[in-house]
Amino acid sequence: MHFRSTLYSVGLLAAAAFVNAAPLKVPRQSGVPKVVVAHHIVGLTAAFTVDDWKSDIQLAQANGIDGFALNIGNDPFTSQQSDNAFTAAEQLNSGFKLFFSFDMSSFPCKATGDADQIRKLTLDFASRPNQLTVDGKAFVSTFAGEACDFGHGGDVPGGWKAEYTQHPETTGKVHFVPSFFMDPATFSQFSGVMDGDFNFNSGWPLDLKVSAASSLLPGVDLNNIDANGEAALQKFIGSFDTDNAHISNLANVQGSAQTYMAAVAPWFFTHFGADTFNKNFIFDGDEHLWVSRWENLIANRDKVSLVEIVTWNDFGESHYIGPQHGQLPPGADAWVNGFDHQGWLSLTNFFATQFKTGQAPAVEKDQLVMWARPHPKNATPADPVGPPTDFQLFQDKMWAVVLASADGTLTLSSTDSDAQTFNVKAGVNKLSLPIQPNGFMHGVLTRNGQTVIDLKPEGFTFNPNPAAFNYNAFVAQATAQ
Numbered sequence: 001m002h003f004r005s006t007l008y009s010v011g012l013l014a015a016a017a018f019v020n021a022a023p024l025k026v027p028r029q030s031g032v033p034k035v036v037v038a039h040h041i042v043g044l045t046a047a048f049t050v051d052d053w054k055s056d057i058q059l060a061q062a063n064g065i066d067g068f069a070l071n072i073g074n075d076p077f078t079s080q081q082s083d084n085a086f087t088a089a090e091q092l093n094s095g096f097k098l099f100f101s102f103d104m105s106s107f108p109c110k111a112t113g114d115a116d117q118i119r120k121l122t123l124d125f126a127s128r129p130n131q132l133t134v135d136g137k138a139f140v141s142t143f144a145g146e147a148c149d150f151g152h153g154g155d156v157p158g159g160w161k162a163e164y165t166q167h168p169e170t171t172g173k174v175h176f177v178p179s180f181f182m183d184p185a186t187f188s189q190f191s192g193v194m195d196g197d198f199n200f201n202s203g204w205p206l207d208l209k210v211s212a213a214s215s216l217l218p219g220v221d222l223n224n225i226d227a228n229g230e231a232a233l234q235k236f237i238g239s240f241d242t243d244n245a246h247i248s249n250l251a252n253v254q255g256s257a258q259t260y261m262a263a264v265a266p267w268f269f270t271h272f273g274a275d276t277f278n279k280n281f282i283f284d285g286d287e288h289l290w291v292s293r294w295e296n297l298i299a300n301r302d303k304v305s306l307v308e309i310v311t312w313n314d315f316g317e318s319h320y321i322g323p324q325h326g327q328l329p330p331g332a333d334a335w336v337n338g339f340d341h342q343g344w345l346s347l348t349n350f351f352a353t354q355f356k357t358g359q360a361p362a363v364e365k366d367q368l369v370m371w372a373r374p375h376p377k378n379a380t381p382a383d384p385v386g387p388p389t390d391f392q393l394f395q396d397k398m399w400a401v402v403l404a405s406a407d408g409t410l411t412l413s414s415t416d417s418d419a420q421t422f423n424v425k426a427g428v429n430k431l432s433l434p435i436q437p438n439g440f441m442h443g444v445l446t447r448n449g450q451t452v453i454d455l456k457p458e459g460f461t462f463n464p465n466p467a468a469f470n471y472n473a474f475v476a477q478a479t480a481q
Contacts, residue, residue, distance in 0.1 A: 067097030073106030196259025203265030238292030343477030414439030
């Protein structure tokens with residue numbers, strides 16, 4: 001069974017519903033329709049029924065998500081589950097869109113015949129009514145593929161062109177927006193291949209590493225981050241810098257439609273040992289990454305055609321916002337079970353709507369979302385896998401976001417004696433509080449002397465002596481009645 005294996009190349013970083021009668025136009029200019037989709041790992045859905053897909057689609061659409069990027073690999077159930085997903089969307093008849101994100105870390109791609117499978121999958125579903133289309137062409141993306149030559153002697157652009165984008169079976173039928181993990185300066189070599197670019201890694205501050213902290217964060221003590229240190233970190237969290245690099249280099253691809261798809265992600269932690277996937281690292285998700293990234297995408301919305309949420313259900317890497325159903329990668333239950341992330345999902349509609357329309361929607365009901373890790377960053381459990389790389393970047397804090405219908409106050413506390421009260425303005429508010437060992441998360445939103453929300457989630461303790469490393473986020477949410 002295939003579970004997507006993330007292939008981050010750190011050194012190379014640099015409108016509402018659609019209708020088939022009106023294909024999406026996505027030139028990079030002001031006023032074009034905006035689309036928000038979520039990356040859905042089909043490799044974790046082997047036992048899904050059509051009703052399971054319906055449940056996911058309805059939940060996503062209720063939270064401002066217009067479609068799923070179906071991340072598919074070389075699994076025996078790929079075609080069946082793809083059909084289930086499309087069937088669910090057709091039966092719901094709600095305008096929800098689907099497209100393939102071919103996981104080229106799973107599909108073979110070294111021989112000419114290797115492209116047969118992805119061409120067949122493309123064509124099998126291209127005419128389905130819920131396929132996302134651009135100018136009548138099926139929108140198709142990838143995860144990786146920058147090393148795929150399809151038997152063309154190391155000529156990757158030539159391989160993709162001959163065997164996929166300009167193959168007699170698919171030429172003129174595909175709008176191809178891959179995520180190739182390579183230096184954007186090489187995009188110009190992919191004329192005739194890339195109609196656009198998906199910057200999968202743009203949701204996280206990948207350049208922010210402990211090994212580079214002295215140069216990137218001069219004078220910042222990672223064990224005692226003060227206000228100046230937070231200001232320094234905020235320059236990286238949710239930054240649009242890599243997007244600008246991708247967009248400017250995409251302009252050098254001759255004949256490209258200039259379709260740019262950016263990523264937004266809430267978190268990243270993975271803790272697989274050498275006996276499984278051998279992935280054990282974090283990307284810094286503090287400083288309200290989920291909201292800060294959305295705000296930067298909204299500020300730059302004229303440069304971005306689509307936003308892809310990374311992800312709906314990648315539980316192994318802790319950046320899921322959807323519900324926990326389907327399968328988990330082996331061993332991921334240790335840091336996933338009990339760590340629901342749907343509080344982040346509940347914020348999505350506000351920011352997705354603002355991205356698509358250019359206007360922040362009115363907050364009709366107050367909402368409070370809080371999250372924190374379950375133990376101090378410097379905890380020392382007897383864990384044979386060891387601490388994840390770059391864990392030192394994290395801060396021992398609870399993070400809170402208030403979507404407020406009007407001005408008020410929020411009181412945060414982690415013990416009976418550390419409460420702090422903050423002024424809250426109508427709209428988006430990002431707040432935080434240091435969390436104490438053995439502490440809890442407690443947030444109380446008040447207005448005019450009345451309690452509007454009182455949120456103290458059960459099942460959370462900031463445990464100073466954990467049995468194993470877990471840098472996943474515990475997310476809690478409440479909405480005013």
